[in-house]
Amino acid sequence: MDKKVLLSHGSGGKLTHDLIAGTIYPSLANPMLAQMDDAAVFEINGKVAFTTDSFVIHPLFFPGGDIGKLAICGTINDLAVVGAKPLYLSLALIIEEGLPMQDLERVMESIKNVSNETGVQVVTGDTKVVNHGSADKLFINTAGIGLVPSGVQISGTKACPGDKIILSGPIGEHGLAIMAQRAGLRLKIQIESDCAPLNSLTAEMLEYADSIHCMRDPTRGGLATTLNEMAKQSQVSFRIFEDRLPIKEAVVSACEMLGLDPLYVANEGKLIAIVNAEKADDILNKMRKNPYGTESVIIGEVEAENPGRVVLQTRLGALRIINMLSGELLPRIC
Amino acid sequence: MKVDDTRAAQKLIERINRCSIRPIRLMEFCGGHTVAILRYGLRQLLQKNIIMSSGPGCPVCVTATRDIDKIIELSRKTGVITATFGDLMRVPGSFSSLQQSRAEGNDIRVVYSALEALDLARQFPDRQVVMVGIGFETTAPTIAVSVLQAQEEQLKNYRVLSLHKLTPPAITAILKAGETRIDGIICPGHVCAITGSQPFEFISSQYGLSGVVTGFELRDILLGISMLIEQIIEKKPEVKIAYRRAVQPGGNTKALELMNRVFSTASASWRGLGVIPESGLQIKSEFEYFDAEKVFNLSQIETHEPAGCSCGQILRGVKVPTECALFGTVCTPDHPTGPCMVSAEGACSAYYLYGGANG
Numbered sequence: 001m002d003k004k005v006l007l008s009h010g011s012g013g014k015l016t017h018d019l020i021a022g023t024i025y026p027s028l029a030n031p032m033l034a035q036m037d038d039a040a041v042f043e044i045n046g047k048v049a050f051t052t053d054s055f056v057i058h059p060l061f062f063p064g065g066d067i068g069k070l071a072i073c074g075t076i077n078d079l080a081v082v083g084a085k086p087l088y089l090s091l092a093l094i095i096e097e098g099l100p101m102q103d104l105e106r107v108m109e110s111i112k113n114v115s116n117e118t119g120v121q122v123v124t125g126d127t128k129v130v131n132h133g134s135a136d137k138l139f140i141n142t143a144g145i146g147l148v149p150s151g152v153q154i155s156g157t158k159a160c161p162g163d164k165i166i167l168s169g170p171i172g173e174h175g176l177a178i179m180a181q182r183a184g185l186r187l188k189i190q191i192e193s194d195c196a197p198l199n200s201l202t203a204e205m206l207e208y209a210d211s212i213h214c215m216r217d218p219t220r221g222g223l224a225t226t227l228n229e230m231a232k233q234s235q236v237s238f239r240i241f242e243d244r245l246p247i248k249e250a251v252v253s254a255c256e257m258l259g260l261d262p263l264y265v266a267n268e269g270k271l272i273a274i275v276n277a278e279k280a281d282d283i284l285n286k287m288r289k290n291p292y293g294t295e296s297v298i299i300g301e302v303e304a305e306n307p308g309r310v311v312l313q314t315r316l317g318a319l320r321i322i323n324m325l326s327g328e329l330l331p332r333i334c
Numbered sequence: 335m336k337v338d339d340t341r342a343a344q345k346l347i348e349r350i351n352r353c354s355i356r357p358i359r360l361m362e363f364c365g366g367h368t369v370a371i372l373r374y375g376l377r378q379l380l381q382k383n384i385i386m387s388s389g390p391g392c393p394v395c396v397t398a399t400r401d402i403d404k405i406i407e408l409s410r411k412t413g414v415i416t417a418t419f420g421d422l423m424r425v426p427g428s429f430s431s432l433q434q435s436r437a438e439g440n441d442i443r444v445v446y447s448a449l450e451a452l453d454l455a456r457q458f459p460d461r462q463v464v465m466v467g468i469g470f471e472t473t474a475p476t477i478a479v480s481v482l483q484a485q486e487e488q489l490k491n492y493r494v495l496s497l498h499k500l501t502p503p504a505i506t507a508i509l510k511a512g513e514t515r516i517d518g519i520i521c522p523g524h525v526c527a528i529t530g531s532q533p534f535e536f537i538s539s540q541y542g543l544s545g546v547v548t549g550f551e552l553r554d555i556l557l558g559i560s561m562l563i564e565q566i567i568e569k570k571p572e573v574k575i576a577y578r579r580a581v582q583p584g585g586n587t588k589a590l591e592l593m594n595r596v597f598s599t600a601s602a603s604w605r606g607l608g609v610i611p612e613s614g615l616q617i618k619s620e621f622e623y624f625d626a627e628k629v630f631n632l633s634q635i636e637t638h639e640p641a642g643c644s645c646g647q648i649l650r651g652v653k654v655p656t657e658c659a660l661f662g663t664v665c666t667p668d669h670p671t672g673p674c675m676v677s678a679e680g681a682c683s684a685y686y687l688y689g690g691a692n693g
Contacts, residue, residue, distance in 0.1 A: 183446040256550075258446070259678055315340045316347070316552075318375020320688050323667075 003101035010095070010129025020127060023104055027112035028091070032123040040088065040123035044147065049084035051075060052143035060103060060137055063177050064192030068107035070268060071140040072114040072122075073197045074219070080202040081215040081271055083154040084146030086118070091125040094139040097132050107138065118197045120144070151209055158213040159234035161304035164280035166273045168201065168287060169194070169295040170246040171223050175265035176254050185257070189250040196269030201290040208286070211279035217271050221325040224263040226272060227310045228324045235307040240300035240322070242314045263312075264325045274302060339553055346556035347379050353563050357383040359515055360562060361651050363505060364522035365392030365679025370550050372688035384559070387514065388684075390504050390607060390649040391522055393469045394421045394677035398603040399637045401497050402427035402673075405466050407632055408495065409435045409442050414630075415458060417451035418466040419473075420444045425673045428638035448480035448494075455484065455492040464626045467496040467615075471528045474498045474615055475589040478596035481617070481624050495626040496617050499602055501525050502533045503613035507604075509541050514651045518544035518562040523554070523577045528593075530585025531575050538571040545573035547581050596621055605673065606646030645672035648681050655685040662686060 009019045025033065032040050055071040065073075072089065079086040091111070095104065115122060177193040179185075198217065205212060214234070218226035231238050247262050255262050269292060275283050280298060287293035310322040362368055368388040371377065377386065390396050406427050409416040416432070423433045423444065436442040441461075445451050451465040467477045477494055484492040501522055509516070521534045526547045537545040544565040548558030558576040565571055575581050593615070602614025617625040643665070644658035655661050655674065665671035667683055674680035 184450070185446075314375050316343055316375070316379055318378040320373065320375050323687055 005095050005099040007097045027108035028122045030121045047148040049079050049082050049146045051078040054141045056139050062181050065195035068111040071142045075142040075144040076197045076199050077217045079144050079146035080199040083152035084148045086120045086146040086199050088123045089144045091122045092141040093127045095129045096135040096137050154215050156214050156230045156233040159236050159274045159302045163274050163302040164277050164298050165300040167299045168271045168293045170248050172251040172262035172265035174268040191250050194269035196292050201292045208279050208283050211276035214274040218267050220266050222264040224322045225324045231310050232308045237303045237306045237309040240312045244299045343552050350560050351381045354381045354384050358517050359385045360518050361387050361389045361516045362520040363389040363391040368681050369684045372684045374552050387651040388681040392677050392679040395673040395680050396604045398605050404632050406435050409440045415461050415463045416442045417445045421677045424676045448477045452480050455489050462491050464493045467494050470501050470525050472524045475593045478592040481596050493626040498615035500613050503610050507607050507610050517566045521545050521547040523549040527580045528586050528589045531583050535573045538573050544571040546576050548576040606649035640671045643672040645674045655682040
């Protein structure tokens with residue numbers, strides 16, 4: 001019979017020890033974790049960025065990733081887009097009893113892979129097992145800290161009229177990959193989540209730190225919501241050009257089928273950078289050289305009129321206001 | 335959209351604007367068309383004397399408050415799993431919504447098709463799974479298939495609450511009422527893919543108006559408008575198809591057969607239009623075992639309509655969303671007063687989303 005996580009794996013006794021030593025530690029092995037103390041202890045000098053995020057995704061595994069990859073990339077990206085170099089993460093697992101041990105192992109394996117790729121270590125953590133029905137298979141919380149190089153001052157409040165808006169690649173893939181899986185859509189071309197760590201991309205962009213005013217990853221709520229947040233924070237307006245928006249054909253047609261607008265669909269491996277117009281092309285070229293930014297493109301510009309407003313200029317020259325996502329993203333009826 | 339499409343669209347816009355020598359009022363029946371017209375910004379690109387008004391073609395919006403209340407009541411029954419399309423979750427009933435009912439702890443699942451609801455019935459044999467059947471001729475055939483499948487598998491715990499509505503009787507009701515002058519109608523493309531264009535021919539034969547069935551891409555809509563305007567100017571009303579890749583005059587016979595096997599027509603209550611004879615679909619007595627209406631004792635509670643909401647007039651094309659006093663102030667997508675602000679196909683939501691609070 002397949003091994004499953006039992007309530008007693010969370011009791012704090014021998015089984016807990018076995019679970020941690022057998023399934024969790026081996027994937028994360030690093031000297032700080034190996035101390036086995038109650039807290040990780042390290043020295044850090046400079047301006048620190050600190051963030052946390054919880055992951056409750058259903059299904060746990062989806063084309064292009066899983067909850068483990070997402071939990072590590074999500075927190076790394078939140079640090080990366082404020083210009084920080086991510087250093088250390090915490091990892092807390094809340095497991096519903098009955099989760100196949102194999103699933104937990106798969107999740108840990110992908111956590112290991114992202115950690116190895118990015119050089120960001122999980123240095124502390126926690127594991128709890130809850131009754132059947134008290135969680136949906138597996139919930140993960142990660143927190144992370146990173147170091148912000150001196151001189152870097154990136155914030156959603158700093159967009160200025162005249163700035164250019166860069167998007168690091170095609171939108172809508174993560175949300176669609178999840179929704180297609182949930183809906184059991186049989187798509188001709190499978191859509192994979194874009195889930196990816198962006199710290200190498202942002203590290204390279206920081207060569208132009210002075211010219212980067214805002215950066216953010218358009219996750220839940222999609223590009224539209226993130227643009228609205230920044231336009232309001234900075235009290236400026238954005239003009240986005242429809243013909244420059246990168247959206248893959250498969251995403252366009254799946255969105256049509258489900259009655260969704262790709263502008264509102266979540267991404268997990270993209271960033272928006274608002275930069276000084278003079279350096280925009282240099283930053284764009286730099287971004288295109290990184291594997292996670294090859295399809296970067298300037299999608300729009302910052303204007304002074306109508307502060308807080310985001311406008312899409314269509315291919316035919318009409319203007320359309322883009323609002324924030326309201327409520328849940330729900331498929332239509334007919 | 336490809337470059338070729340953009341050029342073709344520009345040509346069509348020029349042609350439409352050149353032909354529109356007098357004010358012309360068109361109604362797009364389908365909410366999907368309203369959304370597309372606003373998304374493409376067509377109101378800015380077409381001459382001001384072409385007036386586009388939206389019709390009652392949003393299945394969620396035309397569902398009567400009483401029926402919404404009924405679904406909420408059903409969701410509160412012990413042992414019931416309510417399966418519904420997502421659009422319905424936030425629609426306000428008299429005192430609550432499905433979203434609120436779900437927060438109370440009732441088991442409500444958003445499904446993408448009735449076949450998913452069937453899966454739920456298989457998965458939870460000791461629960462009653464009720465599929466809320468809302469939609470026009472587009473959704474009815476798949477719900478019919480689910481009933482036939484449940485019968486074949488002898489799934490004893492699958493039920494359907496049929497609130498389906500038929501589109502031609504609604505158009506008739508609007509034209510009969512004559513509250514608003516209409517020169518031509520953009521007929522619903524997806525509905526006609528099932529029904530064919532024939533059931534809409536009364537628009538020209540009985541009412542002397544022009545009709546064009548079209549799709550939802552920019553080119554489809556522009557071609558549809560252009561064909562309508564030519565007919566109107568030449569005073570040769572007909573019902574034509576601008577969406578040949580999906581619509582045949584006779585429709586999809588297989589889908590119609592399935593629909594007619596499971597459902598029969600009945601009068602139905604529409605928000606804004608009242609009770610329209612022969613405009614709804616009820617489950618035939620042969621399949622009454624699956625009919626939630628017959629299985630559950632659903633009370634007729636008194637309904638409460640929100641004060642000041644103009645959804646009814648908007649659905650009849652009498653008002654545009656921006657003429658409603660609540661639009662954009664009291665009623666927004668985050669705090670909707672009426673269903674037209676909730677549904678993705680609702681005219682108010684489309685005006686708000688693509689035009690901002692000023693439409």
